[in-house]
Amino acid sequence: MTINEIQDEIIDEFSLFSDWMEKYEYIIDLGKHLPLIDEQYKDEEHLIKGCQSQVWLHAGLNGDKVAFTADSDAVITKGIIALLVRVLSNQPAEEVARADLYFIDRIGLKEHLSPTRSNGLLSMVKQMKLYGVALHAKN
Amino acid sequence: MPVTAQKGFDVEKLRSDFPLLQTSMNGKPIAFLDSAASSQKPARVIEAMDTYYREKHANVHRGVYQLSQEATTAYENARELVRDFINAPSAREVIFVRGCTEGINLVASSFGRRFLDEGSEVLISAMEHHSNIVPWQMACEDRGAKLKVIPVNDAGELQMDEFERLLTDKVKIVALTHVSNTLGTINPVREIIEKAHAKNIPVLIDGAQAVPHMQVDVQELDVDFYAFSGHKVYGPTGIGVLYGKEEWLNALPPYQGGGEMIETVTFEKTTYNELPHKFEAGTPDIAGAIGLGAAIEYVRSVGYEGIHAHEMELLHYAARQLQEVEGIRFIGTAREKASVISFLVEGIHPYDLGTILDKLGVAVRTGHHCTQPLMERYCIPGTVRASLAFYNNKTDIDRLVEGVKRAVAMLR
Structure with a gap:
């Protein structure tokens, strides 16, 4: 599936939730259950510091595709990371670099990616795209 | 023992003075519990600023025309209200600044240039807000001086024996918070000032979290510098106060240069204006000062006795109710506390808790509260x-x- 096909799929899934409680319960569930990153990458080098929560991000190559793994100390942040990884991981580097992540706004989670939120997520998305740019150039 | 609210203190009536408390957040009536970050404003503060801009605005201390003189009178009247509020001996000792942060920066910078040198020390505490750490770090770095830190105990109280040990002859100034923004601890500043003065060391107190909750009397404290922000004491953002004893303010070089702070200017030499104008370069926040004046009048009309009794009753009520939450841990359990409750729930990140509370219309602060070392x-x-x-x-x-x-x- 392409990045946009996955985004549309997520938007469809979220349209089933009738209120914010159900939506957040789902995100919390994602955050709780997905093992996201190898313990060895949870170090200073892979850390993106936010004022509110912290994020660890690792990028590797899977053939010609970028494979992301990430984690956070806050479970809601981690749940949103799970969605971002689902959209951007195992996609061609070039596609990652130019992805327009419209799904975040459409499922009503835009506030979590606002610069004032300072939870590490916005920096993580920027970092993911930079990896896309770098790996595309390298190929 | 819980204190009972004063007779005549009617919280519901007082709430109606605050337009923002009538609004909603995420579709629910707002429960605003973040006043230590910034308090809401009573209508009369907003109206005072509105009236000023509509009817009285002109630059101050400059024009000979009536309007400018009226604006100057209103601005200087606000200074007099502040002077009376903190019982400063003279309005010359009341400097308008942008906020508590600027007040501390002013002293750290000017005091540092005049009095800090290699081998000297600045004494702060482990519970300081970044605004009472970083300006001193910058001054120390600039002058080759050292920053020393009074530790806190598990309850969040200053270790007074350590304070006395650290208060050596090398210390040039003690800079301390009156009330901790994160823990709520009320520090024994009177005792600290007395001990510092016994060694001829001046003291700056960061009063940002104290002034909203208690009557501050700078003469009774005998404090050398006292800074606070307007926006935490029901006034507007962008205005704050630095009180300094006249002999100290006269001894410090100016902080910023510009209009208003000068007496005469030639390209060879500038002589500086007298206090308080020496420290107020450029056009000041006139509307902000007027708003702060209105806020002070409002707070005094409510009365600190009633404010204190009500806040303590709520603080104890909240602590009792929150105690029921399984795995809760209170951070900051000092004997002397202002109405601040910091807590964690076992296994739950503060960001997650804050996010859900936001959805429920409850505004709290989460994170490190600008006190990372703490x-x-x-x-x-x-x-x-x-x-x-x-x-x-x-x-x-x-x-x-x-x-x-x-x-x-x-x-x-």
Whole structure:
């Protein structure tokens, strides 16, 4: 599936939730259950510091595709990371670099990616795209 | 023993003075529990600033025309209100600044240039807000001086024996918070000032979190510098106060250069204006000062006795109710506390808790509260902080407690 096909799929899934409680319960569930990153990458080098929560991000190559793994100390942040990884991981580097992540706004989670939120997520998305740019150039 | 609210203190009536408390957040009536970050404004503060801009605005201390003189009178009247509020001996000792942060920066910079040198020390505490750490770090770096830190105990109180040990002849100034923004601890500043003065060391007190909750008398404290922000004491943002003893302010070089702070200017030499203007370069925040004056009049009309009794009653009520939450841990359990409750719930990140509370219309602060060294002291990523003002009621507390319980159920 392409990045946009996955985004549309997520938007469809979220349209089933009738209120914010159900939506957040789902995100919390994602955050709780997905093992996201190898313990060895949870170090200073892979850390993106936010004022509110912290994020660890690792990028590797899977053939010609970028494979992301990430984690956070806050479970809601981690749940949103799970969605971002689902959209951007195992996609061609070039596609990652130019992805327009419209799904975040459409499922009503835009506030979590606002610069004032300072939870590490916005920096993580920027970092993911930079990896896309770098790996595309390298190929 | 819980204190009972004063007769005549009617919280519901007072709440109606604050337009923002009538609004909603995420579709729910707002339970505003973040007043330590910034308090809401009573209508009369907003109206005073509105009236000033509509009817009285002109630049101050400059024009000979009536309007400018009226604006100057209003601005200087606000200074007099501040002077009376903190019982400063003279209005010359009341400097308008942008906020508490600028007040501390002014002293750290000017005092540093005149009095700090290699081998000298500045004494602060482990519970300082970044605004009372970084300016001193910068001054110390600039002058080759050292920053020394009074540690805090597990309850969040200053270790007074350590303070006395650190108060050596090398110390040129002690800079300390009156009330901790994260822990709520009220420090024994009177005692600290007395001990510092016994060694001829001046003291700066960061009063940002004290002034909203208690009557501050700079003469009774015998404090050398006292800074606070307008926006935490129901006034506008962008205005604050630095009080300094006249002999100290006269001894310091100016902080910023510009209009208003000068007496004569030639390209060879400038002589500086007298106090307080020497420290007020450029056009000041006239409307802000007038708003602050209105806020001070308002707070005094409510009365600190009633404010204190009500806030303490709420603080104890909140602590009792929150105690029911399984796994809750309070950070900051000093004997002398202002109405601030910092806490963590076992296994739950403050960011997650804050996010769910926001959805429920409850505004709290989460994170390190600009006190990163203090968070490190307790080995925690941050806390959830509910800070209470006199306009909070039991419904606000009930919604916080109910919200925390609901969030915990979702997050565990």
